[in-house]
Amino acid sequence: DADVTQTPRNRITKTGKRIMLECSQTKGHDRMYWYRQDPGLGLQLIYYSFDVKDINKGEISDGYSVSRQAQAKFSLSLESAIPNQTALYFCATSDSLAGGYNEQFFGPGTRLTVL
Amino acid sequence: ELKVEQNPLFLSMQEGKNYTIYCNYSTTSDRLYWYRQDPGKSLESLFVLLSNGAVKQEGRLMASLDTKARLSTLHITTAVHDLSATYFCAVEGAGNDYKLSFGAGTTVTVRA
Numbered sequence: 001d002a003d004v005t006q007t008p009r010n011r012i013t014k015t016g017k018r019i020m021l022e023c024s025q026t027k028g029h030d031r032m033y034w035y036r037q038d039p040g041l042g043l044q045l046i047y048y049s050f051d052v053k054d055i056n057k058g059e060i061s062d063g064y065s066v067s068r069q070a071q072a073k074f075s076l077s078l079e080s081a082i083p084n085q086t087a088l089y090f091c092a093t094s095d096s097l098a099g100g101y102n103e104q105f106f107g108p109g110t111r112l113t114v115l
Numbered sequence: 116e117l118k119v120e121q122n123p124l125f126l127s128m129q130e131g132k133n134y135t136i137y138c139n140y141s142t143t144s145d146r147l148y149w150y151r152q153d154p155g156k157s158l159e160s161l162f163v164l165l166s167n168g169a170v171k172q173e174g175r176l177m178a179s180l181d182t183k184a185r186l187s188t189l190h191i192t193t194a195v196h197d198l199s200a201t202y203f204c205a206v207e208g209a210g211n212d213y214k215l216s217f218g219a220g221t222t223v224t225v226r227a
Contacts, residue, residue, distance in 0.1 A: 109156075
């Protein structure tokens with residue numbers, strides 16, 4: 001079984017709809033991240049969380065919100081989806097006990113299309 | 116703001132030849148990561164480089180880090196088809212902020 005899972009894997013929705021993307025991990029890591037990937041732009045950080053009570057904005061948080069329901073679960077919400085949020089979304093995890101560095105491990109991704 | 120620049124962005128390789136991908140970054144850091152992404156797939160960790168002069172090798176891939184020049188290279192030796200993928204470098208910000216800044220990626224196609 002995959003260590004980092006994302007649901008749904010694909011989603012098509014309409015402008016103005018509320019969407020939630022979910023991420024679960026069995027790696028036992030404390031840090032979790034949400035990124036979006038657009039062609040030619042690499043990955044951009046949306047939000048990150050270093051433990052259940054810690055939520056931080058990344059470089060492109062406008063239009064998004066998150067919830068860390070448990071150490072293993074981190075959800076990303078689009079309150080009112082717009083077409084330019086069409087992208088591939090990745091969840092990632094890392095371990096604060098990994099020796100002082102931050103190697104991140106990625107889920108399979110969610111392809112979101114907003115019409 | 117930490118900026119990470121990869122070049123080239125696209126690389127067409129001939130099987131059997133050697134090539135290099137470059138990753139430059141704008142501010143001090145001694146932690147750099149290389150990832151591989153196959154089309155439509157997730158990112159897979161390739162190398163973790165944690166100090167100046169670090170060199171890691173796995174099969175036909177070798178990565179190195181020069182923190183003084185703020186440069187990492189990913190060297191591909193004797194290219195083969197199954198190395199076709201997009202390669203990303205990611206740099207961890209200084210001061211233990213634990214965030215990664217990614218380059219735009221280098222899309223590699225290996226042709227016979």
